Amino acid sequence: MQLPSLFTVVVIGGLVSSAIPGFAEGILQSVKAMERDLGMTITQPGALYRGSRPTQPSSDIYVGGPVAISPDGNAVAWWLRRFPYPSTSERSPFVTIERVNEGRQPVFVEGKVAVGELGISAGAAVIVAFALPLNLVSTSKWELLAIDRRSGAVHDLTQMVTAFEVGNNVEDVSVSGPGNLAALGTREQIQVLQIPGGETAYASPGRFPRLSPDGKRLAFVNKDKLWVHSFVDGTTKQLMKGKRVKGVGGWSPDGRFLLAGAWTTLLALTKRQIIVDTVTGEHASIGKLGEGDYGSHFAWVSVKLLTR
Numbered sequence: 001m002q003l004p005s006l007f008t009v010v011v012i013g014g015l016v017s018s019a020i021p022g023f024a025e026g027i028l029q030s031v032k033a034m035e036r037d038l039g040m041t042i043t044q045p046g047a048l049y050r051g052s053r054p055t056q057p058s059s060d061i062y063v064g065g066p067v068a069i070s071p072d073g074n075a076v077a078w079w080l081r082r083f084p085y086p087s088t089s090e091r092s093p094f095v096t097i098e099r100v101n102e103g104r105q106p107v108f109v110e111g112k113v114a115v116g117e118l119g120i121s122a123g124a125a126v127i128v129a130f131a132l133p134l135n136l137v138s139t140s141k142w143e144l145l146a147i148d149r150r151s152g153a154v155h156d157l158t159q160m161v162t163a164f165e166v167g168n169n170v171e172d173v174s175v176s177g178p179g180n181l182a183a184l185g186t187r188e189q190i191q192v193l194q195i196p197g198g199e200t201a202y203a204s205p206g207r208f209p210r211l212s213p214d215g216k217r218l219a220f221v222n223k224d225k226l227w228v229h230s231f232v233d234g235t236t237k238q239l240m241k242g243k244r245v246k247g248v249g250g251w252s253p254d255g256r257f258l259l260a261g262a263w264t265t266l267l268a269l270t271k272r273q274i275i276v277d278t279v280t281g282e283h284a285s286i287g288k289l290g291e292g293d294y295g296s297h298f299a300w301v302s303v304k305l306l307t308r
Helices: 022-038
Strands: 040-043 061-064 075-078 080-083 095-099 103-107 112-120 126-133 143-148 153-156 172-175 181-185 189-194 200-205 207-211 217-222 225-230 236-239 244-251 257-263 271-277 283-289 299-302
Touching (some): 095 112, 189 217, 200 217, 257 283
Antiparallel strands (some): 075 095, 095 103, 112 126, 172 181, 181 189, 207 217, 244 257, 271 283
16 A cells, blocks of 8 residues: 655744844744754644545545654654454554654554554654554453564553543653653643553643653643653753743754743733743744644654655
């Protein structure tokens, strides 16, 4: 089956404005330098084409999950399948990955189909995704699997999720760059699991958990505040004090900057898409967000993945 290239990408441009304060201009100049050096740009994963649809007209219905972007920005992953699921004689990938240097590759998990959210480590070496048994899709409970492509091992983490029920209430999955941690989030609660053992590394009220590329920090929102937890010293610090932060997007591949959505001024009429410098705590606005958009879907990705 031939897989078409990614297309219809939403990229935020025009980052620098002469009307913004000096610290904000400094952030944007640093971000542009990082993007230039690493070959990255900001995009919305939902705008990436996800699939492997037939090249000929078809009446078949396809269902698919969201696109996951790796912490290094050099890989993406998604799932797509026919509905109802075809017989086992027509095998579909559990997920499909695409990497800058290796191109597209299907990943199969025997007897399972992917559902819901997923996350990937650097280079998609580790994939964390929800699954259902192939022949019992409509009657089974969701499972949480961590697929280590380096060893071929599939780790079942389902029973290790204790902060909430495993299911479609989980709206976010984030995986650290090394693939040793997976952060799950509902609208009210987050839990971080170690891979492969599944031990809880951190749990807290909150939303939109995002693991840093090096796996040493976790960003999340709780009660309109932006928090960053350190797995190194166990501290949890607030950034953007005095601002109403509604959502967290991706970390920059170098681990310094963080995308977020916030009300940045007391009398602001709209939320802003912002970049937060996690070293200084300062921020710069790069665009407006619509009603119901918390800025949680934006992330950095390699330009090479957008131009194929």
